[in-house]
Amino acid sequence: SVGRVQSPTLAKIVERELEIENFKPSPYWEIQILLEKQKTRFIADYKKGRILDKKQAEKIFEQLGKEAKVINLEKKETIIKRPVPLNTTDFLRLAASQNIDAVKAMEIAETLYMQGYISYPRTDNQTYVGVNIPKILSALKCPEFNNALEKILKQDKIVPSKGVTTKDHPPIHPVSLATKDKLQPEEWKVYKIIVDHFLATLYRDAKALTTNAEFDVNSEIFISKGLIFLDFGWLEIYPYTSQKESILPELVVGEILQVIDKKLLSKKTQPPARYSQGTLIKLMEKLNLGTKSTRPTILQKLYSRDYISGKKQIKPSEIAKTVINTLKDYAEHVVSPEMTSQLEDEMNLIENGKLPKEKVVEDSKKMLLNILNELYKNKKEISTNIRNTFVQETVVGKCPRCNADLVKRTSKTGKIFIGCSQYPKCTQSYPLPQKGEVVFTDKSCEICKAPKILIRQSNKKESKEFCINPNCASNKSYCEAKAKGFAGNPEKSKKEKTERSQRKK
Structure with a gap:
């Protein structure tokens, strides 16, 4: 999957990972x-x-x-300035700092907007133009916000902070009062973030x-x-x-x-930090990659396509590295932030009547045609590079029954498991935990020769190593393995195992 916004964004993530891998501490x-x-x-x-x-x-x-x-x-004497009103990018960064996924935060904000609790959540504006602040303060009177309201209303004059002024929608702010009992826990958390920030912009430095x-x-x-x-x-x-x-x-x-x-x-010395969702969205804004509306969607695409993982520390997959490195070799413009940034600027000029759209469309067609020609001309090399990496990512060890590769697969019901690459000739398969993070190792079990894996539970920092064979004596008991999330019964019939092993991911 390639795109004029997602590819440059992914390239930045891959480049940062390369910096980390090549970093030598001094x-x-x-x-x-x-x-x-x-x-x-x-x-x-x-x-x-x-x-x-x-x-x-x-x-x-x-x-x-x-x-x-x-x-x-x-x-x-030093002045510590209050925050400026919330635009979309700063809202998503603030939500991410409170452990709310950027895509989820945007979905919740849209729901709150549709329910009439907050203003339109897609904006670049940081100045309250046309916002009836006294009316909003009056609406927000409730035990949850009364402490802040009293302090704000005691001021001789309420002068809100301000940042960038645009012709866009007003900054994100509360419109009416919501209470905990009216909202889901995550909705309340997002609503409170927006209210707290709004109130802070009205209080003194x-x-x-x-x-x-x-x-x-x-x-x-x-x-x-x-x-x-x-x-x-x-x-x-x-x-x-x-x-x-x-x-x-x-x-x-x-x-x-x-x-x-x-x-x-x-x-x-320490390597540069991986991007978080918040810092990545800020970088996308700086490089003019995407818009306030599309940035969370682009991140979601990268996650759904298994190009990236992690939220506070975003890490690219091996497939992502191969895709970016291959594109740099054969279609460098696709991963260039400058190309996308230029197109965004040109679209703004069209919107403001300063550039004819026909010229931009024609130039874009020519550029796209050149890129597609390069991709088509080198499709064999591109395909080979990506296929080889995909195989390397999915192979987890050798089959103890036939010595072919064991690969990670996904069943018709969406459950992950390990099966032999020689299926249907060989029906050897193993269940995998459906919860927590599974990390494949290059180790084999000393007893049954099946691969070993690390299991990281999301609520725990430590990892534990297991043989993937739930019947193996190296595991303390089958019950312990099952308690760690293993699905399936080792006594299942051959027919049941075959049905579970039908489809590759």
Whole structure:
């Protein structure tokens, strides 16, 4: 499956995975000291940060004395701005941060809109133009939101925050009051996110006093930063972010503090993080891939086609890697964000009457024809690459009965199992867990020679290794294997097993 939005998006995921796979960690060292004044202890960090040479780090560390002199002190009041009104992208990112799938969040938002609880959920606008804020605040009066409402209404004047202004629909905001008993749990969670965010945009900014202190320890400079809130403002009513205070004692330039402890920390550089649903949607917006309406749908397509897995850490499958690498070799334009971004820009120009649609259509036809010609010309190589990877992904080991490949299959009823690739000549098959994550290994059972698998339950971090043969003595008992999600009865007739083994995934 290839598309002008899904392919560049998938390419970004694959490229990030390649960065992670090729990443080589490098060692570095950091130095911290523990200072104390008036029974208040706090940490100061080496100002130069990372030290790449171990001997240099050890030398600096060993020469540190027992006293630290305050040589510089800066205090300033900082404003922590409240959030701007919700557009679709920021809504989906916020929902994802609360463990709500982006596609699910969009579906729920549409349901809430149809029920008259929120405004239209597909928008780029971040300014409340034409929104009757007093009317909405009056409608929201209920125990769940009264605390925030009282604080907002006590202000001399309610001035909402604002971001980008477009001719689009207004930002996502509540329209009428919903209560827990009227909504499903996930619907209530999404509704509350939208209400809480809306209220936060109407409350005042937070204020904090930041202190930056520098200390001289045997001519090496260390720094410590403190933060004390003067006014929590919108943070009092917004549960989706946290700001921790870091309290420093009252310091005076020139005074001497005692170094209570010091630490030389050995660390390694870390690979770039995998995309989450939230960060990927933000990247798609930045690269102009898709629209506010289509981005969640594109993600759903990538999941449904087994190109990607995971939500907080999105990982591409081997098939996805092969598809992208093959397209880069034979149809590079398909995976280029620039092509799609240009087309999106041109469609906007058409919408605004600044570009004739005929020219864009004609150019698109030519581009598509070139891509299709390249794909057709190289269809044999493309097919071979993808087929080989697909086989590698589905083969899980050797059949103990005939030594052919054992492959992952899906039954007519949708259940996954392992069957022999020589079916119907060989009817060897094994059930698989229908819940949790199944990870295939390259290990074989010492007793029955069947492949071994790892089972990861979604609510547990640890994995357990099992032989796929539920009757094997290596498993403590068949009951234990069955309790882990194995389907089927080992005493089933040959006919029943054959019926279960009819179709490949």
